[in-house]
Structures are given as structure tokens and as C-alpha cells.
Amino acid sequence: MRIKIAVALAGCCLLLASLPVWAHHAFAAEFDVNQPLKLTGTLKKWEMINPHSWFHVQVKGADGKIVDWMVEGGSPNALVREGVTKDTVPIGTMLIIDAYRAKSGENKAVGRDFTLPDGKRLFLGGSAQNIAPPAK
Amino acid sequence: MSHKFPILIAGMLLTAVVVIGQQTPATRTQAPAAAGTTTKTVPPPAAAKAPAAAKPWTMPRTPDGQPDLQGYWTNATYAPLERAVANANKPFFTKEEFEARVKAAALQDEQQTTPGTTGDVHYDFTQFGLDKSQNTFAMDLRTGMITDPPDGRIPAQTAEAQKRGRDRTAAYRPAGGYDAVQNIVIGSRCIIYAPPPGPPMLPQGYNGNYQIIQSRDSVMILFEQIGDVRIIPLDNRPAPPLSVRNTMGISRGRWDGDTLVVETTNFAERPQGRNAALNGISDNFKLIERFKRTGEDTFDYEFTVNDPGTFVKPWTASMPFSRIKGPILEAACHEGNYGIEDTMAGARMADKKAAEAAGKK
Numbered sequence: 001m002r003i004k005i006a007v008a009l010a011g012c013c014l015l016l017a018s019l020p021v022w023a024h025h026a027f028a029a030e031f032d033v034n035q036p037l038k039l040t041g042t043l044k045k046w047e048m049i050n051p052h053s054w055f056h057v058q059v060k061g062a063d064g065k066i067v068d069w070m071v072e073g074g075s076p077n078a079l080v081r082e083g084v085t086k087d088t089v090p091i092g093t094m095l096i097i098d099a100y101r102a103k104s105g106e107n108k109a110v111g112r113d114f115t116l117p118d119g120k121r122l123f124l125g126g127s128a129q130n131i132a133p134p135a136k
Numbered sequence: 137m138s139h140k141f142p143i144l145i146a147g148m149l150l151t152a153v154v155v156i157g158q159q160t161p162a163t164r165t166q167a168p169a170a171a172g173t174t175t176k177t178v179p180p181p182a183a184a185k186a187p188a189a190a191k192p193w194t195m196p197r198t199p200d201g202q203p204d205l206q207g208y209w210t211n212a213t214y215a216p217l218e219r220a221v222a223n224a225n226k227p228f229f230t231k232e233e234f235e236a237r238v239k240a241a242a243l244q245d246e247q248q249t250t251p252g253t254t255g256d257v258h259y260d261f262t263q264f265g266l267d268k269s270q271n272t273f274a275m276d277l278r279t280g281m282i283t284d285p286p287d288g289r290i291p292a293q294t295a296e297a298q299k300r301g302r303d304r305t306a307a308y309r310p311a312g313g314y315d316a317v318q319n320i321v322i323g324s325r326c327i328i329y330a331p332p333p334g335p336p337m338l339p340q341g342y343n344g345n346y347q348i349i350q351s352r353d354s355v356m357i358l359f360e361q362i363g364d365v366r367i368i369p370l371d372n373r374p375a376p377p378l379s380v381r382n383t384m385g386i387s388r389g390r391w392d393g394d395t396l397v398v399e400t401t402n403f404a405e406r407p408q409g410r411n412a413a414l415n416g417i418s419d420n421f422k423l424i425e426r427f428k429r430t431g432e433d434t435f436d437y438e439f440t441v442n443d444p445g446t447f448v449k450p451w452t453a454s455m456p457f458s459r460i461k462g463p464i465l466e467a468a469c470h471e472g473n474y475g476i477e478d479t480m481a482g483a484r485m486a487d488k489k490a491a492e493a494a495g496k497k
Contacts, residue, residue, distance in 0.1 A: 049472030074264030
């Protein structure tokens, strides 16, 4: 459950503390605020790259077909400083992602929130060290 | 004019009030399982090193005998550049006030944005450890970094400088938005971080980390974001004529005792720095920086702006740099820049839809 902020504008201005304003607008140009998504998929690959990392997840549609999605996350550099490696989130880990779809209509999105099946937010609360490898 | 007096005062003030032994990153506490929200406690600040008991610190030197500034550093801080007007006569926060500010900022970073707003269309900084409270920052109790003028505020700009600043900003911001690569801000294009990481090296939003390497003849300062690099020759070569400009200016350095003094000129005519006051600098603008190692895990950084064509008075600011654990993961920005491609795909989709809609009329 998101903490609602009393003043809607604060949602925009909070990020100004961390980002130049233009970077903020860049995301709004790439992803569609009117296309929120909730993706549930398994991790195929996590590209730990800059400027932003990308999670490749396999999402099962209502028709049972597996569709590949790419979901944008943050720069991994701070996580790497904390000891996160490419093995930290095992391949096959299930992720529940609140996202906004790319304006291009492709199966791409920006990940507003990444959550593990136990409800823990990815990388927070020590979850980075405690992700159980998926059952084979 | 001798600059020894200001740096002496700045050094004294910093030593007196900056707890050397930088704040360690906030411990990430367990998320309450039900709500899926996180709480974070800010641990008490690291205790100041007891000067009396410790071995007296001596200046480490490179094999060439220069003071050693090498390593990985951050200038992340909660001290703003300028003092708030209300703090004109209040140079320091109390420790309690400082801790409250840090706590409030951490809480603000942690609070999530409102779904359905533009601000929500973004990954969460806290989740990726990018917010300041989860990284090393200086325990700087000052209410602002400016040490001169005494009110801690940037002096007024000349009318010409204000106009230059406005004109350059207008030319720099994307006109069409994000419909063509050329209209995308230069930082998103991975050419150089926008705003550039100095000089002066003002604290940046995230990944605000630096690596310094010294040789006999030059000092290299790498900034983490985009891997922007300054190379500062120490061999007294003159700066080139103004026909040669650089977004980060062109720097020349020398050692003045144990202080590295760097003078930078030849700035490109584009918006500069993290502070808009630097957007309208004149052709004669010269920035002077001073780096002085002050301890095992710190060095003091001071810069002076003295250009009557830009500011009606000179001004000086200083900040501590704190050591961080390396290495810096290469921020090979363009390698992973799917964003440009995706933004163009979105723009072309919008063009297509607009054309279809027009065709139907």
C-alpha cells in the first residue's frame, strides 16, 4: 500500500532532491502515466548496467503464453557498493512489479516497485541477502 | 590577495564542527511483512575520533612527495550551498537540529510518490539505495557551505550575467521535448552529466562519487556518473586561448605547500553547475579551487569565484570530502542507454497516431 502524500505536487518535488528536473521529464516522455501495469513474472536476466538497470522477466499471460518483458530500474552502483552481485537475484526468482508501460507499446516498462512473493520489497529490509533460489 | 586566511578559518570551522568519521549509511531495517512499506532508522552518528588518544596524523604523500589525495571520495552532504536567509546569523545547526534534518530527508526519500502522477513514473531511489541517507555523507553541521560573504549567500549577479544565464538556459532545454535525439538533454544522451560535475564540484543527486589519481605531472578526478573526467596538468603549461572551450572548463594546477590549487577558465557557454547562479558566467570567469588533505578519511575542498563581470562580489564556499569504499563501478552510460531508443520509439508511435488521426479527418 503506497503511502499517500497529502499534496500531490510533493510526489513530483520529492524527486527533485535527487534528480535534476529534466531527468524526471525524460521518464514521463518514455513511459505512459496512463498505462499502469502490474507484472508478475520470473527473472530471466538482470542487466546491471548504467544509466539504469533492466530486469528481463517472463510473464505468463491469461492465455498461458509466456511473454518477455523488459523493466527499467535504477543504477545498480549503490547496490554493488553494498555487496549485491549478479548472483544476488537468482534467475527464476518471481517478481511482482508495479510499472508503467512504454509509450512505444512494446513490452517494456519502468518498474515503480519491485516486490518478492513474500511481500518484501526487492533489495530492502535485507531481502537482497535472503532471496531463496526458486524451487527447481 | 592571499587566500590563506579564509582557508585557515574554513579549516578551523570544519575541524571544530564536522565530525570526522563520516555518517555510515543508514541500516536498512526489515520491512513489516503485511504493509510492504519500509521503515528506516538513522543510526546515531559515528563518534568523533578522540584526537588526544590517537596517533598524531601525518600528511600521507605520494612517491613524488605530493600530499596524497588519491582514493574514492564523496562530497555528499546535507549542508546546502547557500544559507537560508533566516540563518544569515546562524552558521551552525545544533547536533539535534542536524539529525532531525537528516531524519526528515530520509523519510521524504522513503515516502513513495502518488500513483497516476508524473512523479510516480520512475523507479524508486530508495529501493536501489540511491538516496543520500543510504550512502556516505559528511557530518557537516554548517547551515551553508559559503564562507564568504559572511551571510553565506551568493552575491547578486550582474544584469549581463543574468541575461547570459537566461539565454543559455533557453538554448539548452529541449524545445520539442523528446521527439528527436538532438532535443534530448545532453546527460540523457550520455555525453556529459547534466549539470556537469564541476568545477566547482558541488554535491550531485546520486552516485556522487569521485576517484582521484595523481601522477608527478597531473591530477585526474573521475566523477562516477557517466565517468566524466577532469585531467589537471601540474606542469605550468598555459591555458589555451578562449577559442578552445570545455564544458568543465580547462584546468591548471600547482601545489602551494600542502594545498593543491587549481585554476579553471575557458568554460563552454552553456548552463554550468548544480547552481543556476553559475549559468551566466562571463568569458573572464576563473574558478579557483583548493584541495587540502585533512585526515585519514577526509580532505577539505574550497572554491572561490571572483569575476566582476558575473557577480558583484567575490564568494567562497567549502565542503569536506569523505572517503568511501571503492571501487567505482564503471558508469558506462551509453552502453546501457536503451532509454534513447525507447523514447524515440514512443515519439514515432505518437507521430504515427497523429498522422492516422489527421488522415481520418
